[in-house]
Amino acid sequence: MKKHVTPLLDELEKGPWPSFVTEIKKAAKTSEMANDELGQVEYSFKTKKGYWKHGGIVGVLGYGAGVIGRYSDLPDMFPGVTFFHTVRLNQPSGWYYTTKALREIMTIWDKYGSGLTNMHGSTGDLVLLGTNTESLEPMFAEYSSRGWDLGGSGSALRTPSCCLGPSRCEWSNYDTMEACYNVTQEFQDELHRPAFNYKFKIKFAGCACDCVAASARADCSVIGTWKGPILIDQAAVKEHEKQGMNITAEIINMCPTQCMSYDGKELKIDNAECNRCMHCIAKMHKALKPSGERGATILLGSKAPIVVGSLLSWVVVPFIKMEAPFTEFKDLIRKIWEWWDENSKPRERIGELIEVKGMRPLLEAIGQPPVPQQVKEPRKDPFFFFKPEDFEKVFTKDKY
């Protein structure tokens, strides 16, 4: 095994933060692939350029997704990375593992791959970093026989992910972990065999804190929320104060709807005006908690900038019950896909399509009425479309 000289990368082993270079070197001790990966990365640092190619589609039999083909541009210099595909293993909900399971995964990986991983990828997968084409089938046999399946890639449903929700958090408004598992199981075909016009991501967050960044990077963002008042433990309010909290500055003045008051004795919330932003609850976590009916808000469309600029997800269904077996949610997703499929062009995400077509056809397709909760503000320019039935149903009402 050729030892690469890596003066630039060596610099990145200095300093207190854990070093990815050290990790690559660890793997390079036994893996030719990892060793040449080290060499190629050093060369990139030297020349300020990447040397990876996309390649043809590679994968396992019967699947169109789960493996990203990757090839070095410099196979002569770095033969170990001539092929350097990544494998996306579908992580368990909430990224919980037993050491037994984790060791098993790693042992198989040491056998077939570079020994390098991403724990985890941005979408949520357990990413195995670098293997060659012929290893894919046997490796998949080993993983799948032990209960592990591949995640998504390409124009498919992407591996859903979730915050840890009810497993360790007091604020989860629905069972994010079960929802993520159950929905992933339901849509195995959509996950493994790209049949969409582009990718579709689902992320489950238990509350408005959004610890899985669903609102910014999921075509479908499921954000838990509730319908009842915020319960107040006045003694605990005092306790927060005693521990140094300036309740007026930190809570009252920061409440976005200005629906709270505190006179030094009693904390009051005008619940009808509260928009459930979670600020007071999160910061005064010992004193306040939500109550009443639980469920989620469904938002659609967020994505990265290409092609029309980055989008955040938009409220489509203000409130939906999220209870196993999540039938209502699954039906909704199916209707959304159907409409998306019928109307989109290749490489058009759902958010982009909604922008092109408008919210109305989507809402009609999924059977949702228009409600002000969907908008931050109504339209400004008086360029609106009417359908004949609007006149019959709406504008002949007594008030029009």
Add this chain to the structure above:
Amino acid sequence: MKKHVTPLLDELEKGPWPSFVTEIKKAAKTSEMANDELGQVEYSFKTKKGYWKHGGIVGVLGYGAGVIGRYSDLPDMFPGVTFFHTVRLNQPSGWYYTTKALREIMTIWDKYGSGLTNMHGSTGDLVLLGTNTESLEPMFAEYSSRGWDLGGSGSALRTPSCCLGPSRCEWSNYDTMEACYNVTQEFQDELHRPAFNYKFKIKFAGCACDCVAASARADCSVIGTWKGPILIDQAAVKEHEKQGMNITAEIINMCPTQCMSYDGKELKIDNAECNRCMHCIAKMHKALKPSGERGATILLGSKAPIVVGSLLSWVVVPFIKMEAPFTEFKDLIRKIWEWWDENSKPRERIGELIEVKGMRPLLEAIGQPPVPQQVKEPRKDPFFFFKPEDFEKVFTKDKY
């Protein structure tokens, strides 16, 4: 003269608000035109439809602007309005008149037109409502010989207008009235002979109250502002309080930058943080006033919705001195026009063009540097253009 039966319009002579129907009837007593106008409007009320045509271009010799040709669709029913053009007389700055001047204008109008006016049109002109084609020349001779000229119309500079500013208001940061007059005089040719690709409006407001709605309906909005601290008369603060003002609720809490404080004794302003919104000054007008250097912010682009949706004007020059003879401002306007002229398509307003081309070419054409004051927030998507000189001038600086 045929007396029209006007049961619907008669309804609109009831009620306390002054009635336009009464006005039309007044004029109809002596004017055949006004009489048939009454009839046609009644007919519109009955059939819920307007009956005016645009027509060919009409006007006075040597001018392409100032008259709007208008013809009835129902000349047989209402022969008096077969021709019913409007004439736009350029109002004096601030809409001040002597009765002598006003009478003179009206007398001429009684002679040639319907006796109906709009005091004033939305752009600001003194609008004379309804005359025929052959009256235009003699009428113009009478008006112009007495010192009155026509306003703008069509693809021309439109009649500039201004708030009354220094004539009666304590807050004017520059002489809006003189600026409006002087600039109108300077650009007589552009006003009378449409040579632009579309209309161009200029409105002058003396401060951020914007009493002439410049920010929403002028291609060029000139909003007065200042650079010094707000002077506080603490005794007058007390006076406001005594007269019932809740200083905390009405002033402190409403200051958008939260840069004010009041402890019941002294009102304080952190002037570096003040954005000069005028709220505290306007509501506590006896206690507070601006001080220091005066001038204006130049904003470009506002317009009504067609074609790209309504626009508010955008800050282009954060601060400009506005002192007679307004050379700097006039040069700026000329440069803006030049760029607009070279780059726009027919019927493309300056705001629309800026949106198509981006701010950079405009700023470069008028010699303005980019400054954060021009934006509410920087761009989000990393889709930016670079020019070679940016690397030379900016990105080779020590910090890049």
Add this chain to the structure above:
Amino acid sequence: MALPKRQTDIGPPHFKQFLPPVIQKNYGKWKGHDILTPGLMVHVAQSGDKIWTVRVASPRILATETIYEMCDLADKYCGGYIRFTSRNNVEFLVSDEKNVAPLQNDLKAKGYTMGGIGPRISNVVHTQGWVHCHGAATDASGLVKAMMDEFYDYFTTKELPNKVRLAVACCVNMCGAVHCSDIALVAVHTKVPPVDDERVGKICEIPTVIASCPTSAIRPNPAKKSITINEEKCMYCGNCFTVCPAIDIKSPEGDGVAIVVGGKVGSLRSNPKFSRLAAPFFYNDPPRWPKIVKAVKTILETYAKDARKHERVGEWIDRIGWESFFKKTGLEFTFQHIDDFTFMRDTMRTASTFKW
């Protein structure tokens, strides 16, 4: 009679000659003002000089007869000076305090309406309507009269949290400031316009017609030397009609009025704001459009009751949220309220933080 000698490019007369002497003297040197009544204010100069302003409502369409009468009053009490405001009210400028009350009495006697100063409704900025414009989908003066009869007290006496600027536009060209008014009416068409192919060929410039359409609904129809309108894409703005009269946008059955709210132009407290859709459509119902007036009244009174002092309509709505606005006013939220023009993305809600 021979005509006087014609002049060109002389521009407007210089305003100075029209200013009352006290203004000329104190020009640019005003110290402050006091709103004494809804129809009367006084401005005080640094010199101590004062000028009283009596503001009078105007229907904007004025017959010369009325203007002569106003001139008479101005002669009697104002030294022959008079002005109009940016919202088309008339202002009598009184330099001598003694003249204020007699002027007010005389105005009252002659049936004039004083008011509009301070935190209340002033005159309605509006457009031509059936009185004079060719594209009008409603009448503007009629709507103004119907509204202001109803809101009369808000001009003459009653106070509101802040100024409420009303506007009316008779088509989406919006000649006025409808797009940035507290409460405004804008007339809309709701039917795809029929095209008179023969006339299009004769009187219209086809590329201009095609370019005029905000939604790119117009395509050339070379066979007929005309154009065709894609019915799916047309949102009846009438801009094609503006550039080509052979496209007949006006329809007695389909034309009507929308209500938009929450706009402003000044920068006090919050920046200028666009008006946004409150109600997408009311059938034209002249002469008094009772349902529209009622809807506007509901909005106005909900604001009057609910807003904090100095909050403009749009600021109030921003504080309570649009979902509360619809709840409190009882206005129906429809598909039309959801933006589907270019800038939809900025109007959609991106969080679960709304009120039920």
Add this chain to the structure above:
Amino acid sequence: MALPKRQTDIGPPHFKQFLPPVIQKNYGKWKGHDILTPGLMVHVAQSGDKIWTVRVASPRILATETIYEMCDLADKYCGGYIRFTSRNNVEFLVSDEKNVAPLQNDLKAKGYTMGGIGPRISNVVHTQGWVHCHGAATDASGLVKAMMDEFYDYFTTKELPNKVRLAVACCVNMCGAVHCSDIALVAVHTKVPPVDDERVGKICEIPTVIASCPTSAIRPNPAKKSITINEEKCMYCGNCFTVCPAIDIKSPEGDGVAIVVGGKVGSLRSNPKFSRLAAPFFYNDPPRWPKIVKAVKTILETYAKDARKHERVGEWIDRIGWESFFKKTGLEFTFQHIDDFTFMRDTMRTASTFKW
């Protein structure tokens, strides 16, 4: 050796088997939590049961060797349970309080970094970079390491007004949450990509290439069975390269990194926000990109000093205004900061209300 029997469409294993018993028991019945130190928190169930979480930094690229080591620790102190966070930290889940301190000591001894909980910097969400991606305009892991060495104390000890979420993306595809992070780096190309006409014809689908361009800069070049790029319109996003490798976007001289700031995804206080441009371009300067790190540090420290408690970076900037942000950080405002993409209109200032 024979391979085990292959299965398909089994999906991920059910998570329940991976949950520590105390979590299984108290699932969905947690009462509250306390952050004890930056690297340690405890969650208390309604039942009174507790679980301690020790959070450890990870470079995300982990060799199996390291994972085995972590497994050993989890076996020793956590009953064999371990998890990863949504920001790629490792969490050791301790059910028995007695094990907390020994675990911490052992972790320290082995050189692990504990921290990231509470109002401070947690791990950096990032992408592949030169390590694995074909379009990368920089390296992601390298930038992360360079930054986090500098901000180490903000992970382990120092407090900030609120959480500060850092992210790095190695191209504008932004695999991560750069577009909504408090402070993030995004790599950009700055040169119009040369087109290999011969290869385009062979390996690319021309209509897809044309459609891929956000600015419509690409036109067909039928003569060469290729495409041409309009240099005026191209903003080097590389999307054409994503769909067609014959367009060579990567350039050692032209590639570099921009800094964006002020984004967030949660809805506490204010709605989710997009990140916005703070600095458009720094040349790639591996291995430690010192100027970028310095610029980020300036932003971070200005925020730390200036923001109110609980304010996120974007909320702080919204309060003080972007003009103040540039003034206080000393970052240069350039033409690139002014939006010239589709949604420019919403980013321009529409009032004279700014700070000098």
